[in-house]
Amino acid sequence: MDEEAITIRLTRDQAFVLSDWLYQVMFRSNDLEGIVHDRAVWSPIYAISGALDKTLSEIFIPDYGPQLEAAKERLRANLYGEAYESTAPGDHAAGAPQAHQIGRGTAGIHGESDQGR
Numbered sequence: 729m730d731e732e733a734i735t736i737r738l739t740r741d742q743a744f745v746l747s748d749w750l751y752q753v754m755f756r757s758n759d760l761e762g763i764v765h766d767r768a769v770w771s772p773i774y775a776i777s778g779a780l781d782k783t784l785s786e787i788f789i790p791d792y793g794p795q796l797e798a799a800k801e802r803l804r805a806n807l808y809g810e811a812y813e814s815t816a817p818g819d820h821a822a823g824a825p826q827a828h829q830i831g832r833g834t835a836g837i838h839g840e841s842d843q844g845r
Contacts, residue, residue, distance in 0.1 A: 736776075740786070741799040747780040747787060748796055 738746065754760050754777060764770060781787065789795055 740784075741802050743780055743784055744786045744796060744799045745803060747777070747784055750777040750780070 750773065753763060754773070760770065760773070761767075764773065786792070786795060786799075
């Protein structure tokens with residue numbers, strides 16, 4: 729089997745939000761097994777999490793919480809459009825497209841950017 733490495737490009741906001749989510753799932757909730765039943769998938773999840781942790785200085789900033797929320801808001805606005813209105817944590821804007829409606833082949837297009845690279 730070919731072991732050629734694959735490069736995934738994320739914006740800083742995407743990386744920051746994903747890193748936080750992975751941390752919550754893997755270490756705070758200890759529920760990785762409940763979310764990802766096939767342990768073979770854990771290997772790439774740990775590799776992505778480790779790469780993000782090594783790359784992101786944001787995980788060490790003193791105002792982590794507010795900066796994380798700001799990054800989430802920017803991503804929501806980018807994904808759902810500028811008309812997106814902020815909601816309570818965990819809520820979704822009414823009528824906003826759900827992530828599962830984005831075609832598998834096009835989901836990466838929204839996040840591809842050369843910003844910050």
